[in-house]
Amino acid sequence: MGNLGFQEILLIAVVVLVLFGGRKIPEFMKGLGRGxxxxxxxxxxxxxxxxxxxxxxxxxxxxxxxxxxxxxATTTTQP
Structure with missing residues (x-):
């Protein structure tokens, strides 16, 4: 998978924000925390x-x- 840099993380955050919207992210995180x-x-x-x-x-x-x-349980030793 490789190392994620700042630009990749920022791009993922923007995509998540666009897909879910600002109001749904806290609800999603709350549900994730409960899980x-x-x-x-x-x-x-x-x-x-x-x-x-x-x-x-x-x-x-x-x-x-x-x-x-x-x-x-016994153990014996032989001389």
Whole structure:
């Protein structure tokens, strides 16, 4: 896409102003801000639910196996 210079940004701003008019731009920006805020809220709620689920999983006691013996992770080292 390349680097945008001052002239390119000015041209884009003029085109947007001509297409939408001076009154519609604040309404458009307000709607855009609401959309970004809603997206961030949804993202944060999903992140919170995932973290709570992981914490819940980590805090659960080990489940017994079919033979009634609790399984624990052990590591052995050989001399």
């Amino acid at each position: 970004v805020r809603e997206f961030n809220d949804a993202k944060n709620s999903v992140r919170k639910e995932l973290e709570e689920g992981l914490n819940e999983k980590d805090n659960q006691p080990p489940t017994p196996s079919a033979n009634g013996v609790q399984q624990t």
